[in-house]
């Protein structure tokens with residue numbers, strides 16, 4: 001089923017010049033770039049996006065990290081886009097992410113795991129509104 005998902009290249013991906021290589025992977029599988037913007041994440045957007053993690057030990061670090069520099073915000077569309085993007089991303093911890101996945105190939109530490117992607121169609125709808133409001 002065609003759907004849209006929210007995806008974000010985190011500050012480390014931008015700082016280390018991996019934007020092109022990562023976006024190329026999405027285009028290679030046939031996902032369509034519907035929206036794309038280089039900008040910073042506001043504290044409000046960060047809190048809304050990561051509301052489910054509030055109170056966890058890594059929460060404060062996660063919020064300060066995701067707001068620490070420019071990110072690439074994207075809406076990607078395609079058949080089962082949510083699942084496809086999660087599959088291309090790989091496991092949350094880069095040390096466990098399989099080689100060939102984005103997290104497996106571009107990072108080494110959990111706190112800077114290169115990319116965010118919505119984990120369900122419901123999250124996608126919510127997150128697209130947070131980052132592309134209008």
Ligand code: IDP
Nearest residue numbers: 053058062091092110111112113115116117119
């Ligand atoms: P996901 O990004 O694969 O959906 P989540 O469990 O939703 O993983 O966690 C959101 C983000 O929070 C992760 O991408 C990672 O940056 C960070 N994170 C999650 N668990 C930990 C942890 O145990 N230590 C440090 N950072 C974490």
Ligand code: MG
Nearest residue numbers: 116117118119
């Ligand atoms: Mg998540």
